[in-house]
Amino acid sequence: MKVFIVYCHPSEDSFTRNLRDAFIKGITDSGNEYVMSDLYAMDFKADITEQQYLRDANYRNTPFTEEDVLAEHEKINSSDAIAFIYPVFWTEAPAKLVGWFDRVWTYGFAYGDKKMKMLDKAMILCSAGNPIERLEQFGLLASMKKVMLGDRLINRAKQLEFVVFDGTSREKETREGNWNSNLEKAYEKGKSFFAEEVVFTVDDKFFTAVENSKSGEVSEQTIFCYHQKDNVIWAEYSGGSIVKGFLIGTMDEDHNLHFNYQHINKNGELRTGSCDSEPSVENGKLRFNEKWKWTMGEEGTSVIEEI
Ligand SMILES: Cc1cc2nc3c(=O)[nH]c(=O)nc-3n(C[C@H](O)[C@H](O)[C@H](O)COP(=O)(O)O)c2cc1C
Secondary structure, eight states: OEEEEEEOOSOSSSHHHHHHHHHHHHHHHTTOEEEEEETTTTTOOOSOOHHHHHHHHTTOOOSOOOHHHHHHHHHHHTOSEEEEEEEOBTTBOOHHHHHHHHHHSOBTTTBSSOOSOOEEEEEEEEEOSSOHHHHHHTTHHHHHHHHIIIIIITTTEEEEEEEEEOSOOTTSHHHHHTHHHHHHHHHHHHHTTTTOOOOOOOTTOEEEEEEEOTTOOOOTTOEEEEEEETTEEEEEEEETTEEEEEEEEEEOTTSOEEEEEEEEETTSOEEEEEEEEEEEEETTEEEEEEEEEETTSOEEEEEEEEO
């Protein structure tokens, strides 16, 4: 199996370079192969040209894609999976990697009449100066995951994973303290990259309601964005007759969800209730069969399906 590594760091004197090398050692030690684009070493051009802008913005296949972008397409389509390794810069990837997406995710390859293959797996491995708690408390981790997984990689790989190596700022003692354990973690991520069991999670998955009882309020216009940390699950939802909704609960050992929900509907009413939800897979899509009950008493069932 082969993984295409897109690596982006301006300096070899960095933790991220060590992270890259540990990950690669894990890949090769497990008998797998890799091909890499080292964006700084290649001096990869990050700026989209006006020509490409007009081509992509107008959903056209012409003019022809530039040679360096075609080379990236070839690396993707001749690999089984993709891994991105970079330091977090201002809650994003470095500009060069953002530019890589602008140019490589072209019309006719990554969207539109897509020539890009469905990869088995996409993994983000990023180093962050801040501790993970801070990135979570301020919603910064959620933003990064949403952009990378929920926009750039969604529907382009069967399995998505976002791994953070936190507390790596040069001004923090944790950088040195966690150095070896972080590199061990990177090595293990490489070593088990193609072997890892698929973990059941609803994290960063989007759902819409495909069935509902008459007294229910969510519909196919309602989008749920789920999150998960350990056995805690939560989601925001809106659309259709729901102006804004939130739910929070737990996932049990059989992957059933048990949660309370509350939302404001278009009549300005605050509606609350509880729900037990059982997973199933139909046509390769994850579904939850829900039994819900309004706090006021009425009960019903609904089905939500992964988008
Ligand atoms: C320009 C710049 C912006 C940064 N922005 C962030 C940030 O938004 N959040 C964060 O946690 N760390 C941030 N950092 C810290 C880097 O993520 C950190 O330097 C890196 O992960 C440490 O590893 P390195 O030795 O590979 O650079 C930033 C660093 C630089 C140089």
